[in-house]
Amino acid sequence: MTVLTDLTVAQIRDGFRAGDFSAKEVAQAFNANVAAAKALNAFIVETPEKALEAADQADKDRAAGALKPLSGVPIGMKDLFCTKGVQTTAASHILEGFTPTYESFVSQKLWDAGAGMLGKLNLDQFAMGSSNETSYFGNVISPWRRKDGGNAALAPGGSSGGSSSAISARLCPAATGTDTGGSIRQPASFVGISGIKPTYGRCSRWGVVAFASSLDQAGPMARDVRDCAIMLENMAGFDPRDATSLDLAVPKWEAGLSSNLKGKKVGIPSEYRVDGMPADIAKLWDQGIAWLKDAGAEIVNVSLPHTRYALPTYYIIAPAEASSNLARYDGVRYGLRELPDGANLQDMYAATRAAGFGPEVKRRIIIGTYVLSAGYYDAYFTQACKVRALIARDFEEAFKQCDVLLTPTAPSAAFALGEKQADPLAMYLNDVFTVPASLAGLPAMSVPAGLSDEGLPLGLHLIGPALDEQIVLNAGLAIEERAGFVARPDRWW
């Protein structure tokens, strides 16, 4: 008998259309998995009734012959997307209880396409983190464990750690993520799933709680490349309410999938071979090169000379934008208010923000405020914006010689919770391979490619030129077909 929660988005969609099962059966099966997985802490709010409601509609639509692209498919929604009538917190205390009176563009598109919501997924607070340890609502736990006989709780990656954990544990077949410096790709790599950050501007930021507006971009996470293509088609699109939304037709990415890379050139950036790269990751990268050759691609060596400056650039620009964006949390219009006895307005602002933001959010607000302050603006912020232009130019030059770049997704497999908490810098280094594409606004994806020496998933990372999500998906598919990644976590939760 088919285990419905083992099916991919495409299999659910097609099986539902073929009449193999009802949407209600699918929703019930995933609702049951969600309810039984509290130990993972992947959800902040569960919405089984929403999933059932969408399923009932899908069953009616099928009977009426009015199927939609995602009819019958329940998904998870990262709790950074505003959902009308359902608490939206960005995993923060300051937004605890905030119930939007409107729906984000991306989530509305998904509901219009027939998808149902299983719940709001946990994340790093305001999407700031790489391990999901900064959530006010507790750590998300990865369903994976090391093959060392120990039971160390592992990080699901971040910031979309609820999304990655839930998909890997079969609590949902797909979920939304957002990526500012790697927050879709690194968690996908940590749990052995796929995730794509499209070109900046493909998915509207309207209704997504802002972190760093010039970098924030929504994208899908799912178990395979096809599912990412299906989801992205139903998330992307022009939205006049986002000033940086791209007014372009949404390509038919699923129909365009092809793992034949004949005539394509794959670039290998030498600067990504960083000192101290673990042997298993270096080996997997070489394996990826061999797979893409086998798919017909020609391999070329390219140079991205400013790669080593990407992380410091990011850690100026992202906190600067965050300090500005998060100024809105003032205890006046929405969210928490802390009003000590006798406090005036200024005291209320400071007390509210002190009580409502976690330590990592405060740290970034303070760094951002510092680099934007009089006397330091040019030395830090303007300089970072110039280096960012050079990083983007490196990619432009590289894409004159190749069609897509192949790198590892993360510098390590999943680490244990608590392992990197003490040193913020050590945590930031996790994003070394993902941040450059974010700074340049390029489409990039992680696909599961193998296991580490400890038996944990490792991802390979594909970066494409602006607007060419198709080559990223296609090269991802070529790896997926050859990697044959079927490993999944043993159920302990």
Add this chain to the structure above:
Amino acid sequence: MLRACNASARGMSVDLNTVKKIASLARLAVSEAEAEALVPELNGILHWVEQLGEVDVTGIDPMTAVIPNKLRLREDAVTDGNVRDKVLANAPQAEHGFFAVPKVIE
């Protein structure tokens, strides 16, 4: 100008008073202990980002748009409004159709 900027950024480090000043600019109440803990953390991060000063950016304009995109103009028409209750729905304190705040003028 750039040289001067680099000179001012390099080797700079924040002290306890600077941290308190920045926190106050950011409207974040910090305890003495929190401020003290932030000093080495911020210095570690700032020291690390200061390596950007060594990049030659002669003739490079700061990036303003990551993907070239025209800033659109829209019709000068009312497209929203009459949603006062929705706007106030999540306010910690709403009174008589307004956001209420503590006394501003003594």
